[in-house]
Amino acid sequence: MAINAGKVIAGGLVGGVVANVIDFIWNTTVMKADMVDLGKRFGMPDEALNSFATAAPWLIVDFIFGFVIVFTYAAMRPRLGPGPKTAMIAGLMPYIAVTAVLWGFQSMGMMPMASFVKGSATALVTTIVGSLAGCAVYSE
Amino acid sequence: MNGDRGKFDIGKLVAGGILAGVVMNICDYVSSNFILVNDWDRVARLRNMDMAVLGGTASLVTNIAVDFALGFLIVFIYAAIRPRMGRGPATATVAAFLAFLPEALYMATLASAFYTWDVYVRSQALMLVSYLAGGISGAWIYSEPEDDPD
Numbered sequence: 001m002a003i004n005a006g007k008v009i010a011g012g013l014v015g016g017v018v019a020n021v022i023d024f025i026w027n028t029t030v031m032k033a034d035m036v037d038l039g040k041r042f043g044m045p046d047e048a049l050n051s052f053a054t055a056a057p058w059l060i061v062d063f064i065f066g067f068v069i070v071f072t073y074a075a076m077r078p079r080l081g082p083g084p085k086t087a088m089i090a091g092l093m094p095y096i097a098v099t100a101v102l103w104g105f106q107s108m109g110m111m112p113m114a115s116f117v118k119g120s121a122t123a124l125v126t127t128i129v130g131s132l133a134g135c136a137v138y139s140e
Numbered sequence: 141m142n143g144d145r146g147k148f149d150i151g152k153l154v155a156g157g158i159l160a161g162v163v164m165n166i167c168d169y170v171s172s173n174f175i176l177v178n179d180w181d182r183v184a185r186l187r188n189m190d191m192a193v194l195g196g197t198a199s200l201v202t203n204i205a206v207d208f209a210l211g212f213l214i215v216f217i218y219a220a221i222r223p224r225m226g227r228g229p230a231t232a233t234v235a236a237f238l239a240f241l242p243e244a245l246y247m248a249t250l251a252s253a254f255y256t257w258d259v260y261v262r263s264q265a266l267m268l269v270s271y272l273a274g275g276i277s278g279a280w281i282y283s284e285p286e287d288d289p290d
Contacts, residue, residue: 065245072217078223079223089220094241097242098243101247103202104202107198107202109190
């Protein structure tokens with residue numbers, strides 16, 4: 001049976017909206033100081049850090065992550081079965097891919113370990129909630 | 141697992157993940173130490189990174205572990221999507237892309253701050269080669285009892 005492309009798009013949009021809302025909350029509260037510190041490390045001016053031009057790629061990336069996660073969920077369903085457990089596994093795939101590479105960069109001195117751990121923990125929550133929301137829309 | 145197409149072959153998953161990790165480590169060693177060596181040196185100086193940390197043992201060990209983790213991840217994705225997409229290199233390529241795309245997108249958001257765009261494009265092109273080579277190698281090892289002998 002083919003993947004239901006329409007439902008992948010709908011699920012990806014829902015997942016992307018949910019992930020963006022949660023990321024906004026993290027980035028303006030728990031992660032705010034870490035983001036400012038990271039910006040300073042990279043020599044970014046404060047106005048760039050708070051600009052829409054800097055935020056826009058992150059907004060788009062959350063939507064693309066949503067599509068990737070729902071597509072992965074759809075592709076895994078015949079083996080793992082439909083439902084929230086498979087949705088979380090599908091969400092963990094891009095999460096692990098990104099977190100593993102960031103761990104490598106952290107070891108090279110790109111960011112402090114505390115920021116990496118905090119960022120990974122908040123991203124895990126975002127990923128799981130976004131995955132559950134997006135994959136709930138997908139059906140066959 | 142809960143699906144209706146049988147279980148993973150865990151032994152083959154481990155073997156495929158190890159092979160994928162070895163292949164990805166070889167690819168990354170070549171790209172980091174030969175092809176991109178001047179680019180990384182330029183980025184490190186641009187961002188005032190500590191060269192001792194950058195080239196230290198902890199960094200080396202972590203990045204070797206990261207490639208093995210990614211190798212296992214790609215082979216797991218391959219095994220999980222096989223019942224829907226079929227076995228073979230085309231599905232392995234899809235599995236590699238499902239791991240590569242999020243990483244490449246995430247790094248793109250950091251490109252203007254951490255990298256320079258030219259280094260980003262070159263490093264991600266080589267990462268894609270690494271993911272595809274690792275994924276296809278690992279998937280080649282992974283098989284299941286119901287597979288027909290070719």
